[in-house]
Amino acid sequence: MTTTVPASGQPTDNGATLRLASATPTAHVKPAPVASPTRPSVSLVIPVRNEARNVGWVLEQIAHDIDVASPTRPSVSLVIPVRNEARNVGWVLEQIAHDIDEIILVDGDSTDVTLITARHARPDIRVIPQQGPGKGSALRTGFLAATGDIIVMMDADGSMSPQEIRHYLHFLNNGYDFVKGSRFISGGGSLDITPFRGLGNWFLLTVFNTAYHAHLTDLCYGYCAFHRRYLDHLRLTATGFEIEAEMTVRAMQAGLRIAEVPSLELPRRTGTSNLHAIRDGIRVLRTVLRHHRTGLTGHLYQAARNAAKRPTGHPRRHPRPTHRPTPPPHRTHRTPLPSRTQRRQTTHRARSGHSLKEITCTTW
Structure with a gap:
C-alpha cells in the first residue's frame, strides 16, 4: 500500500492545511532557575564528663553521617631500646615494613657494634642516646623524641615479630587509643616464658584486674602502641621493666580505650636477658598498688602507705630548738x-x- 503525502500548504483529506517545520531553528527561551532553599545550619550539643572511652565512637559516627572527608593516614614512629644487641638488631630492622615512617633507636651506651649493624640494615634510622639508666628511661627518651602520630614500642632481642605491627595499627585506626599485645589469648603464645615467670605474671595480672576492675589477659609484655597525643596523660616516671605495667595503669586511669591483640613471644635470638623475675616483679607490684587510689582497697592501701611513711609519735606544732x-x-x-x-x-x-x-x- 502506497501513502501519498501532500505538499506543504496543500489541504489534506480532512480539510486541514499541512505545515512542515522550518529548517531554521527557532530560539527556545529557558525557564528562569528556581532558587533552592539554603540548608539550615545544625548545632549538636553533647554533654560529657569522663567519657573518654565513648565519645570517640560517637563523634566518628556523626562524622560519617555528615560526609566528612576521611583524614590522611597517620604517621607511625617505632621506638626500640638497645644495649649491646649487635647480633639481634640487624634481623629485627630487616623485618620492619617500609610503611613505618620513623624508626628511633635508643642506645643505652652500647660497647659493641650495635649502631654500625643497625645503620647498615636501615640507613634511615634515628639514633638517640639514652637519658638515665634502665629500660623505662630508654623508652621515655624515645617517646619524647618521636614525631609520628602513633608510637609503637618493641624490643631488639628478636622476641617480637615486626610483622605484627599492622595488627596494632588496625585497632588504633578504628577507634582504640591504646593497644597492647597479649601472649595468653587465642592466637598468641610464648616460647620463652618459664613456669616461674608465668606464675608471677598471673599473680600480678590478678592484682591489677582486681584493683582496677579490668579484664586484661597479659600485663608484663612490652609490645604496645598508642596515639602520641595521649603521651602527656600517661605521666610516665618508671625507670625499669615496670614501665610496661605503669603504661597500662595510666591508660586505665585516663579512660583510654584499650585493646589486646594476640602476639607470639619468640625465644631470644642470642645473649641473655637483663630481666630479674623476683626483683622486677616486686617493682611491678609496687607500681600497680602505688597508683591504686579508688575503692575500699585503694583507700586502705594509701592509708597504710602514708602511715608507714609517718614518723612515730605525734608531730609537735613548735619543734624543740636544737640549741639552747x-x-x-x-x-x-x-x-x-x-x-x-x-x-x-x-x-x-x-x-x-x-x-x-x-x-x-x-x-x-
Whole structure:
C-alpha cells in the first residue's frame, strides 16, 4: 500500500492545511532557575564528663553521617631500646615494613657494634642516646623524641615479630587509643616464658584486674602502641621493666580505650636477658598498688602507705630548738641567800625572844 503525502500548504483529506517545520531553528527561551532553599545550619550539643572511652565512637559516627572527608593516614614512629644487641638488631630492622615512617633507636651506651649493624640494615634510622639508666628511661627518651602520630614500642632481642605491627595499627585506626599485645589469648603464645615467670605474671595480672576492675589477659609484655597525643596523660616516671605495667595503669586511669591483640613471644635470638623475675616483679607490684587510689582497697592501701611513711609519735606544732637560747644580756640583781650558819643564828635568836627587826640587823 502506497501513502501519498501532500505538499506543504496543500489541504489534506480532512480539510486541514499541512505545515512542515522550518529548517531554521527557532530560539527556545529557558525557564528562569528556581532558587533552592539554603540548608539550615545544625548545632549538636553533647554533654560529657569522663567519657573518654565513648565519645570517640560517637563523634566518628556523626562524622560519617555528615560526609566528612576521611583524614590522611597517620604517621607511625617505632621506638626500640638497645644495649649491646649487635647480633639481634640487624634481623629485627630487616623485618620492619617500609610503611613505618620513623624508626628511633635508643642506645643505652652500647660497647659493641650495635649502631654500625643497625645503620647498615636501615640507613634511615634515628639514633638517640639514652637519658638515665634502665629500660623505662630508654623508652621515655624515645617517646619524647618521636614525631609520628602513633608510637609503637618493641624490643631488639628478636622476641617480637615486626610483622605484627599492622595488627596494632588496625585497632588504633578504628577507634582504640591504646593497644597492647597479649601472649595468653587465642592466637598468641610464648616460647620463652618459664613456669616461674608465668606464675608471677598471673599473680600480678590478678592484682591489677582486681584493683582496677579490668579484664586484661597479659600485663608484663612490652609490645604496645598508642596515639602520641595521649603521651602527656600517661605521666610516665618508671625507670625499669615496670614501665610496661605503669603504661597500662595510666591508660586505665585516663579512660583510654584499650585493646589486646594476640602476639607470639619468640625465644631470644642470642645473649641473655637483663630481666630479674623476683626483683622486677616486686617493682611491678609496687607500681600497680602505688597508683591504686579508688575503692575500699585503694583507700586502705594509701592509708597504710602514708602511715608507714609517718614518723612515730605525734608531730609537735613548735619543734624543740636544737640549741639552747642565749641568755638575756642584762639580768636583775638577786640578793644572795644566807649561809647555813646565819640560818642557825637566826633560828636561835628567834627562840630567845628577839624581835624580827633585831634578828635581821644582828644576822645580816
